[in-house]
Amino acid sequence: xxxxxxxxxxxxxxxxxxxxxxxxxxxxxxxxxxxxxxxxxxxxxxxxxxxxxxxxxxxxxxxxxxxxxxxxxxxxxxxxxxxxxxxxxxxxxxxxxxxxxxxxxxxxxxxxxxxxxxxxxxxxxxxxxxxxxxxxxxxxxxxxxxxxxxxxxxxxxxxxxxxxxxxxxxxxxxxxxxxxxxxxxxxxxxxxxxxxxxxxxxxxxxxxxxxxxxxxxxxxxxxxxxxxxxxxxxxxxxxxxxxxxxxxxxxxxxxxxxxxxxxxxxxxxxxxxxxxxxxxxxxxxxxxxxxxxxxxxxxxxxxxxxxxxxxxxxxxxxxxxxxxxxxxxxxxxxxxxxxxxxxxxxxxxxxxxxxxxxxxxxxxxxxxxxxxxxxxxxxxxxxxxxxxxxxxxxxxxxxxxxxxxxxxxxxxxxxxxxx
Amino acid sequence: xxxxxxxxxxxxxxxxxxxxxxxxxxxxxxxxxxxxxxxxxxxxxxxxxxxxxxxxxxxxxxxxxxxxxxxxxxxxxxxxxxxxxxxxxxxxxxxxxxxxxxxxxxxxxxxxxxxxxxxxxxxxxxxxxxxxxxxxxxxxxxxxxxxxxxxxxxxxxxxxxxxxxxxxxxxxxxxxxxxxxxxxxxxxxxxxx
Numbered sequence: 001x002x003x004x005x006x007x008x009x010x011x012x013x014x015x016x017x018x019x020x021x022x023x024x025x026x027x028x029x030x031x032x033x034x035x036x037x038x039x040x041x042x043x044x045x046x047x048x049x050x051x052x053x054x055x056x057x058x059x060x061x062x063x064x065x066x067x068x069x070x071x072x073x074x075x076x077x078x079x080x081x082x083x084x085x086x087x088x089x090x091x092x093x094x095x096x097x098x099x100x101x102x103x104x105x106x107x108x109x110x111x112x113x114x115x116x117x118x119x120x121x122x123x124x125x126x127x128x129x130x131x132x133x134x135x136x137x138x139x140x141x142x143x144x145x146x147x148x149x150x151x152x153x154x155x156x157x158x159x160x161x162x163x164x165x166x167x168x169x170x171x172x173x174x175x176x177x178x179x180x181x182x183x184x185x186x187x188x189x190x191x192x193x194x195x196x197x198x199x200x201x202x203x204x205x206x207x208x209x210x211x212x213x214x215x216x217x218x219x220x221x222x223x224x225x226x227x228x229x230x231x232x233x234x235x236x237x238x239x240x241x242x243x244x245x246x247x248x249x250x251x252x253x254x255x256x257x258x259x260x261x262x263x264x265x266x267x268x269x270x271x272x273x274x275x276x277x278x279x280x281x282x283x284x285x286x287x288x289x290x291x292x293x294x295x296x297x298x299x300x301x302x303x304x305x306x307x308x309x310x311x312x313x314x315x316x317x318x319x320x321x322x323x324x325x326x327x328x329x330x331x332x333x334x335x336x337x338x339x340x341x342x343x344x345x346x347x348x349x350x351x352x353x354x355x356x357x358x359x360x361x362x363x364x365x366x367x368x369x370x371x372x373x374x375x376x377x378x379x380x381x382x383x384x385x386x387x388x389x390x391x392x393x394x395x396x397x398x399x400x401x402x403x404x405x406x407x408x409x410x411x412x413x414x415x416x417x418x419x
Numbered sequence: 420x421x422x423x424x425x426x427x428x429x430x431x432x433x434x435x436x437x438x439x440x441x442x443x444x445x446x447x448x449x450x451x452x453x454x455x456x457x458x459x460x461x462x463x464x465x466x467x468x469x470x471x472x473x474x475x476x477x478x479x480x481x482x483x484x485x486x487x488x489x490x491x492x493x494x495x496x497x498x499x500x501x502x503x504x505x506x507x508x509x510x511x512x513x514x515x516x517x518x519x520x521x522x523x524x525x526x527x528x529x530x531x532x533x534x535x536x537x538x539x540x541x542x543x544x545x546x547x548x549x550x551x552x553x554x555x556x557x558x559x560x561x562x563x564x565x566x567x568x569x570x571x572x573x574x575x576x577x578x579x580x581x582x583x584x585x586x587x588x589x590x591x592x593x594x595x596x597x598x599x600x601x602x603x604x605x606x607x608x609x610x611x612x
Contacts (some may be wrong), residue, residue: 027564027571034479034563034579053538055503057545061572137534157534159541160564390499 003032004039012167020070020111024166031160037171043153045128046076046165047121049137050158051108052366054082054101061159062107065166072112072165075126079138080119080306080363081105086336087359093368101367111162117361118335120234120306122149125337130256133176135164139241140234140305140383146248148233150256152176155247175248181257182266183250185214186273189223196278197225201400203235204382205285206276210236211244213274220264224251231308238305239382288385288398291376293413297397298374300326300408301364301388303333304381311401312342312351318405319354326355327411330404331369336360355408365391378407471607474586476554478602480566482578484552485597488590488606489523491515497536497543497562506548524596525550528587530559540565544575552578552598556587580604 011017012025032040050058083101084091109115116125121136122144128134128151136142136153145151154174156164164170174180187210189197196202210219228251240246250258258264291297302315315332332351334342339360342348351358359369365387370377378397379385385398397413407414493514495501500510506521530536540562543549549569553562558581570576580602582590590596595607 023571027567030567030571031560031564034567035558035560049534050538053535055538055542057542057569057572058538060545061541061568064572139533155534157536157561157564158538159568160537 183220207239
């Protein structure tokens with residue numbers, strides 16, 4: 001199918017809007033052709049994922065765009081980066097790595113991106129609105145934007161994301177189109193105690209189960225509580241986008257495109273229906289752990305995706321009640337925005353006294369954060385638990401935030417029975 | 420307990436439907452190929468060496484390449500699955516773990532997982548460890564992107580062709596494969612010595 005271009009598209013392609021825009025549009029057009037799209041559409045904002053990984057080619061691409069004068073033409077936020085821009089020396093990051101990461105950060109900010117450096121952009125600045133066409137990268141953020149906010153994006157990874165931000169255009173396809181957003185399978189939560197659905201183990205565990213169950217189909221979930229918090233939904237999105245490729249789900253009575261089951265399916269019938277019982281979610285929670293109860297841990301990692309103000313407050317409450325200090329490094333990963341709020345909230349001294357170390361802007365999988373002696377970690381994140389064994393070469397225990405605090409005090413995995 | 424990434428996914432294994440091609444599966448086509456009465460559809464007479472087979476695909480990233488096929492039936496995530504410095508498949512759960520993709524015609528049904536795969540392919544092209552070409556059974560926008568950016572940045576790309584399922588499955592490990600910019604894939608079985 002030939003790709004139709006507007007006059008503005010052609011101006012960029014011809015270089016009449018600068019060399020940087022020309023390079024971005026050339027890539028966008030060739031990619032749209034590879035995807036067999038018929039035309040490009042406008043997007044109103046972008047979130048850049050490609051600033052997170054550090055590779056020579058990635059750095060060269062960003063610097064080439066910036067040097068040729070590329071500037072974003074829509075509000076554009078940045079995902080977490082490969083470096084804690086403030087505290088990297090405290091974490092022992094090698095100078096050569098830091099130097100490359102700082103050059104990459106400079107290239108993206110020079111192109112006009114807002115230096116948010118967070119993988120939870122929906123909890124900070126420039127949260128997208130319902131129905132808006134956007135170009136977001138970062139799998140958990142894409143799932144959250146589509147599902148919870150009802151904005152419309154495909155998964156824009158490295159490095160089409162910055163091309164979308166510079167051109168303001170993406171191929172007309174996929175989840176940008178209403179007909180491609182209808183539910184395809186029905187997932188019913190049955191026999192759950194309302195208390196279990198409010199616990200913080202349920203959400204990542206259910207997400208871990210949902211990923212492979214959905215495959216590339218859009219799930220409609222029945223039975224999630226309507227008062228779910230942003231952080232619970234964040235945990236669900238991150239886990240489902242890690243164990244699977246969930247970029248959009250509907251939750252009946254909870255997410256904006258699913259006031260009813262019929263509306264979530266746009267009047268169509270589900271291709272398949274699944275019944276999920278508490279035992280299924282318990283099994284998913286167990287599957288997220290490779291470390292046994294009682295085994296020693298060397299670190300606790302929370303804030304995957306980035307810790308929010310509400311999570312800081314909850315952690316402060318938990319450590320006050322813990323009756324001890326952490327025996328292991330207790331690392332909280334967050335954004336400068338949430339960190340500023342936590343500082344104003346007066347939580348940081350309490351957390352420091354417990355032994356919490358806070359790192360900003362980055363991700364445990366993209367910056368050298370842990371010492372090589374760390375062999376076992378505990379986390380409350382389904383995403384972290386999923387990737388840690390392969391990416392960090394550690395065993396992992398998954399539990400609630402309260403379990404993480406208690407385990408830190410004991411120096412070994414401690415989990416309250418049941419989800 | 421050990422986690423098995425990707426397993427349990429209904430789409431993690433096997434061959435997905437091919438996009439953009441008429442269904443050539445058995446029973447799927449309204450006109451299944453039949454031998455013609457005049458014999459013109461008869462298989463060619465057997466000779467010592469098998470004649471090359473020509474397959475028609477869609478050139479997702481057009482280009483020319485030739486090399487020896489490295490074939491897998493299993494999808495691979497390039498992020499975490501490919502060492503961009505050495506070209507080695509390092510996903511230790513993958514059936515071709517330990518193989519080197521560099522310079523090969525890499526035949527895999529599709530990619531998997533993270534969109535960071537485009538960055539990994541780009542980096543492997545920069546480092547000179549990339550496959551000579553990639554043949555898939557469905558369009559892989561994430562991989563195509565890595566190749567397109569490499570072309571723009573380094574004037575070096577990895578040609579990419581999508582083949583219909585049946586043609587895709589007809590390529591075997593070790594076949595000599597030539598790819599033309601129009602998407603034609605020519606396959607020579609290795610000489611039987």
